[in-house]
Amino acid sequence: MNDCSILIICCEKMKETVERASLENSAVLALPCLGRIDEAVILRAFRKGADAVIVAGCVEGNCKYNSGNYQARRCVNEVRDILEEIGISGERLEILNLSPNQAVDLVNLFENMKEVVLRLGHPDILGAER
Amino acid sequence: MIIAERKPISEIISIIGNNKKILIAGCRSCASVCMAGGDREVATLSEALGLYSDLNSLGWEISEISKERQCEKEWAREIAEEASSADVILSLGCGVGVQFIQEVSGIPVFPGLNTSNMGGPEEQGIYLEKCGGCGDCTLHLTGGICPIARCSKSMLNGPCGGSQNGKCEINPDTQCAWDAIYQNLKRLNCLEMLSEIIPPKNWIPSRSGGPRKIIRKEMVLSEDEKKIKEGLE
Numbered sequence A: 001m002n003d004c005s006i007l008i009i010c011c012e013k014m015k016e017t018v019e020r021a022s023l024e025n026s027a028v029l030a031l032p033c034l035g036r037i038d039e040a041v042i043l044r045a046f047r048k049g050a051d052a053v054i055v056a057g058c059v060e061g062n063c064k065y066n067s068g069n070y071q072a073r074r075c076v077n078e079v080r081d082i083l084e085e086i087g088i089s090g091e092r093l094e095i096l097n098l099s100p101n102q103a104v105d106l107v108n109l110f111e112n113m114k115e116v117v118l119r120l121g122h123p124d125i126l127g128a129e130r
Numbered sequence B: 001m002i003i004a005e006r007k008p009i010s011e012i013i014s015i016i017g018n019n020k021k022i023l024i025a026g027c028r029s030c031a032s033v034c035m036a037g038g039d040r041e042v043a044t045l046s047e048a049l050g051l052y053s054d055l056n057s058l059g060w061e062i063s064e065i066s067k068e069r070q071c072e073k074e075w076a077r078e079i080a081e082e083a084s085s086a087d088v089i090l091s092l093g094c095g096v097g098v099q100f101i102q103e104v105s106g107i108p109v110f111p112g113l114n115t116s117n118m119g120g121p122e123e124q125g126i127y128l129e130k131c132g133g134c135g136d137c138t139l140h141l142t143g144g145i146c147p148i149a150r151c152s153k154s155m156l157n158g159p160c161g162g163s164q165n166g167k168c169e170i171n172p173d174t175q176c177a178w179d180a181i182y183q184n185l186k187r188l189n190c191l192e193m194l195s196e197i198i199p200p201k202n203w204i205p206s207r208s209g210g211p212r213k214i215i216r217k218e219m220v221l222s223e224d225e226k227k228i229k230e231g232l233e
Ligand code: SF4
Pocket: B130, B131, B132, B133, B134, B135, B136, B137, B138, B139, B146, B147, B148, B149
């Protein structure tokens, strides 16, 4: 599947790792810290046509600003519930905590996400999910 | 503060019905503190409803506004003015806010929250009822812990036989208010207060007389003063 678009939202610290993974058909949104993420940003990504969103940040306990990655996890969980409520599978949204040398984990998750999108379809045919 | 939580989105969608232009109105006071209806929650709901509309080709036009409070006419009026081109206002304020906006708005105002109680945050994300608004406060007799709101049976003299290890019999997660009252009186060195029987409460200032009204006589404006104030606005 070549034409799925996945948005990766990461923190500055992870930006290089994400870019090094050179994930095709992906866009990267780097925030100073994942604590800056909010529900609206993720939902807007879907509205703008993302098939899936991956939030990638540092390992819990390793956030430069203490708890940004914990906040992001809570935010992701909330958005997953909202997506399900409006008829979009929560599988389209994942969060990953990784160290800068673990790009392979991100690549694996990205490949899995592509499979998910392949199975569920594009947002314009999301009706099939309901 | 007033504790409320967002209605399920499916319910909000059905409340919106066939309306197309929706103004989501947030409240930066209580509803914001309990993370149900502040700026962030307004933005979240706006995007969620927008996404739902896009997916189902509903053509909803959603706009957002938040004010410091919805439960005062001045702020409510500003929200209503902003909604001049909307079909409906979806309020993320408490039930009081919804009513204040509806009073000054020519279009329907719908509740986006379920308003629950008077309480406060125990910790982030956990809110506990603290006061039942009985109109005859006796917190001075109960170690500063309200038996009306916090005892499952609203007992004025407790605990009942269901109190076990500090927990209430209705639920092992629920603190027994009367155990807490005991612990607090002990901490305050006032345990002897427990030997006094608290007499039946005066329920007249409670809800028995219909909607309650409190009048601070000295603060009420005279008709002349009202006219002068209106002229200044
Ligand atoms: S005694 Fe009455 S007024 Fe006082 S906290 Fe309890 S319910 Fe509220």
